[in-house]
Amino acid sequence: MRSSRVEELITIGALARASGLTASALRFYGDCGLLVPAEVDSVTGYRYYTRSQCERAVLIRRLRGIELSLEAITEVLAGDPSRAERLLDAHVAELARRADAAARVAAQVKRALGAGRGIAVPAADLARAIGQVGTAAAIDDTVPVLTGVLVEADSTALTLTATDRYRLSTRTLAPLRDGGEEWSVVVEAATLAALRPWLDSIEEVVLAPSDSGIAFVCGEIEHRCDGIEQPFPDYRAVLDGLPPVQTRMLVARAALLELLETADDTVVCTIDPSGLGVSSTATDALSPAVAAGSADATSCAMDGSNLAVAAAATETRPPTGVAGSADAIARATDQSGLAAAGIITVTRLPAVVTGGPMELAFRSEVLRSAVASALGPDLMFDLAAADQPVVVRSATDGDLTTLVMPTFVPSKENHTR
Numbered sequence: 001m002r003s004s005r006v007e008e009l010i011t012i013g014a015l016a017r018a019s020g021l022t023a024s025a026l027r028f029y030g031d032c033g034l035l036v037p038a039e040v041d042s043v044t045g046y047r048y049y050t051r052s053q054c055e056r057a058v059l060i061r062r063l064r065g066i067e068l069s070l071e072a073i074t075e076v077l078a079g080d081p082s083r084a085e086r087l088l089d090a091h092v093a094e095l096a097r098r099a100d101a102a103a104r105v106a107a108q109v110k111r112a113l114g115a116g117r118g119i120a121v122p123a124a125d126l127a128r129a130i131g132q133v134g135t136a137a138a139i140d141d142t143v144p145v146l147t148g149v150l151v152e153a154d155s156t157a158l159t160l161t162a163t164d165r166y167r168l169s170t171r172t173l174a175p176l177r178d179g180g181e182e183w184s185v186v187v188e189a190a191t192l193a194a195l196r197p198w199l200d201s202i203e204e205v206v207l208a209p210s211d212s213g214i215a216f217v218c219g220e221i222e223h224r225c226d227g228i229e230q231p232f233p234d235y236r237a238v239l240d241g242l243p244p245v246q247t248r249m250l251v252a253r254a255a256l257l258e259l260l261e262t263a264d265d266t267v268v269c270t271i272d273p274s275g276l277g278v279s280s281t282a283t284d285a286l287s288p289a290v291a292a293g294s295a296d297a298t299s300c301a302m303d304g305s306n307l308a309v310a311a312a313a314t315e316t317r318p319p320t321g322v323a324g325s326a327d328a329i330a331r332a333t334d335q336s337g338l339a340a341a342g343i344i345t346v347t348r349l350p351a352v353v354t355g356g357p358m359e360l361a362f363r364s365e366v367l368r369s370a371v372a373s374a375l376g377p378d379l380m381f382d383l384a385a386a387d388q389p390v391v392v393r394s395a396t397d398g399d400l401t402t403l404v405m406p407t408f409v410p411s412k413e414n415h416t417r
Helices: 012-019 023-031 052-065 070-076 081-117 123-134 189-193 196-200 235-240 253-261 288-294 364-372
Strands: 009-011 047-050 119-122 148-153 158-163 167-173 183-188 204-209 213-218 221-226 247-252 266-272 275-281 298-302 306-309 346-355 358-363 378-383 390-395 399-404
Touching: 009 012, 012 023, 012 047, 012 052, 023 047, 023 052, 047 052, 052 070, 070 081, 119 123, 123 148, 123 158, 123 167, 123 189, 123 196, 123 204, 123 399, 148 189, 167 235, 167 364, 183 189, 183 213, 183 221, 189 221, 235 399, 247 253, 253 346, 253 364, 253 378, 266 364, 275 346, 358 364, 364 399
Parallel strands: 266 298, 275 306
Antiparallel strands: 009 047, 119 204, 148 158, 148 183, 158 167, 167 399, 204 213, 213 221, 247 346, 247 378, 266 275, 266 358, 275 298, 298 358, 306 346, 378 390, 390 399
8 A cells, every 4th residue: 555655756657758768777776775765656666756866866867978887876876075086086097998999990891991901111221211212202393203102012012212313222021910902002212211210119010001192000009101193204114125135143231331431433344254343443543535435434344253343442352241251362563544544443353244245334323233232142233234224133132223323434545644
């Protein structure tokens, strides 16, 4: 039987409508002791509540909306304001931590979903590759795409290529894992160069195409580089269109580089059965006719076993750190031309040469750059003709190919003063 206070009570349905909780939720909170009915009809089992309980029901709904536990809600509503404030602050801090964690997970999942198009490579190797290839990019932005580096990815390699139309360098990197889809983007060489310090500080980086360029990702860190919206020259057609190789030379990179570091403007390479002779001369040491045509060139002569490098100096000396020391370095002086005039001397380096005789000249700066940026201890030179581009190749786990244009070779009759 209902009590005489029935006029002061409201039904569970009325409380549900007033509080925003369902009747079943009110029964749940009643059964767990959080919102006990003011009265339960002993015959019908109907639950009745006072109007003051509506405010408590609303607080329960709001606190459950921020995922506060039943135990914590009980303490918050227990009547100690200081305790309630501390509990709420702690809970909000935990929610913020979880939200940050959720954001990180979401970002990682999004990157993972896009990783099907990404490729992972050793970060330090990529930093070096950017430095090696980027030097071939144009500085003048008359043709914007030539200031960039073409970045290509497929399932087998990451390839970086740059050219200023006079030089061309292309470098491949082996991926750490099977690559994803094929894609390519051109990015400014200077923009890539700015990433090198960061790349040197991490172990692995994933490259993936983005809406505007390339994303470089390591863990939670992501750098985005805008692409250049202009077609990159078909460098593969250039390489494929080169004439057949007539002469090939394999030489120690360190020994050749040390000689080129002190070479003058012009380096001339003469290849014949006697060896590879490399001589250099300053343009002001040449006759006007030679100087006009051969400024900034380097000369090398090759045979089946030796590379000879000649520099403008009064005496030659073996470069330090070369395998075989001084005994392994054959020294020879060209008996004609500049050497006969006392302008140059010739230094020989061990080399493996196949093919016929050939003579080429290079700008010292260009040849030195190609040698300095190479990989590993050995260099391979593929030569087709004196007036054709020379392919300089090197490799470790990836490979680097540089196309170097030769320049004017001074005629022997003009070698004397």
